[in-house]
Amino acid sequence: MEKFFASCPRGLEALLVEDLAACGARDITTLPGGAHFCGDWASCYAANLHSRIATRIVWRVADGAYAREDDIYQLALAVPWSRLFVAERTIRVDVTAVKSPLKSLEFITLRIKDAVCDRFRQEANARPSVDTRTPDVRISAFLTADRCTLYVDTSGAPLYQRGLRQKSVEAPLKENLAAGILRLSGWQPGTPLLDPMCGSGTFLLEAAQRALNVAPGARREFGFMRLSGFDAAAWTKLLAAARAAELPAAPAQLFGADRDPVAVRAALANLDRAGLLDAVELITEDVLDVAAPASAGVMIANPPYGERLSELEDLAAFYPQLGSALKRNFAGWNCYFFTADTRMPKLMRLSPSRKTPLFNGALECRLYEFKMVAGSNRPA
Helix, strand or coil: CEEEEEECCCCCHHHHHHHHHHCCCEEEEEECCEEEEEECHHHHHHHHHHCCCCCEEEEEEEEEECCCHHHHHHHHHCCCHHHHCCCCCCEEEEEEECCCCCCCHHHHHHHHHHHHHHHHHHHHCCCCCECCCCCCEEEEEEECCCEEEEEEECCCCCCCCCCCCCCCCCCCCCHHHHHHHHHHHCCCCCCCEEECCCCCCHHHHHHHHHHCCCCCCCCCCCHHHHCCCCCHHHHHHHHHHHHHCCCCCCCCCEEEEECCHHHHHHHHHHHHHCCCHHHEEEEECCCCCCCCCCCCEEEEECCCCCCCHHHHHHHHHHHHHHHHHHHHHCCCEEEEEEECCCCHHHHHCCCCCEEEEEEECCEEEEEEEEECCCCCCCCC
């Protein structure tokens, strides 16, 4: 059994645990922004392939106490790196720390790189080159006040990069955060889903993949493929099973709209590239004018947050109109809005039935749930 750590957007840890358990992970323990777990390499491959929530999955290769920089060098030097990957692979080292007494993370990064190269020279009379942009192997260190843990990345590019998106508009949501919001809404394939502010289509892409049973990692490569212990036969079998379970693209009661025709064209291009276009209906329409495509369903939207004063004033004028449009057009729908603007429910004159704290990167946000009935949603 190997030891791994999976990271995820903060607030989605419980959903990450569900994903990891479904892939055969054991001894799962959560902390803010991720979960430690044990498993064999098949469970690591499966988690990379199937988890819609994980950001990255890393393999723990060393852990030890430290008091100074040289302790970390010695910890890294003790790892048999040449058994993990060949010297021809390029590497990158990243260091993060919480309450570490050491002054320079840049110096620690350099010392870990030196240790990796020194160990390679001892064992293979060769050393890997550094590539900070597109490395073959990513090595990371996490420092607490007195312990250092070393990891090797198994994911490569972050797992929210599904290999599907071609075009984006300003500030798109990360795909794993969008997938988590879909799960938190309770939406299930077969239920009508509408994103009336769809942008480049992230929610729709994630929903279409679920509706057609497309594994999120089925169209991309992973870091574990470049490690020496990679079991190509096991991976080929796993990937073949995932692709055999996919459903052909067909209408799936997924609907999107945006008032910006550029955004709609971007969403169309992304869905087309992903082979999911037939599952989704898209129109160019303002959210205030969109008609409900069914008598009941789930609406999910990520409205603009507003950063400048003029934007905040525009949103303050927009929210009451949005609240009125929801009451007028979407009785019987469950509506979810993901935003960092805590003024939103009050200005919409609606009372959320639930609000879930989530983080978009470092930005604290809320997922507001409004169960729409005819007339006001406020209690008497």
